[in-house]
Amino acid sequence: MQQPGVPRDSMVTLTRLCVSTDYDCVAEVAGKIEKEVKRLHNLILDINNHKLKAQQDKLDQISKEIDECASAVTKAQVAVKTADRYGGRPRAPRRR
Numbered sequence: 001m002q003q004p005g006v007p008r009d010s011m012v013t014l015t016r017l018c019v020s021t022d023y024d025c026v027a028e029v030a031g032k033i034e035k036e037v038k039r040l041h042n043l044i045l046d047i048n049n050h051k052l053k054a055q056q057d058k059l060d061q062i063s064k065e066i067d068e069c070a071s072a073v074t075k076a077q078v079a080v081k082t083a084d085r086y087g088g089r090p091r092a093p094r095r096r
Helices: 008-086
Strands: none
Touching: none
16 A cells, blocks of 8 residues: 555655565575585585495405405315316326
8 A cells, every 4th residue: 555645656666675675685594594404415425425435345345255255165166176077186287
């Protein structure tokens, strides 16, 4: 509603100014909140990356041990097959 004695253009200008000021205040607060959310998000990722790194190191170590065990089993199987083939006696060198 237009107040008596105040021109309409002045009321529109005053309303725009109030809305603009309110918007600027809200935008500033929203920007601060967004910045804090990003900071916390990065902090969470950093903490989780350290935990993940430790678990990845453990996994790599276990995988290495499994590979070494599998290699030892394969070598033992080859040795058993070789021993069975030659009946436990030493094998003769090959001739060329």
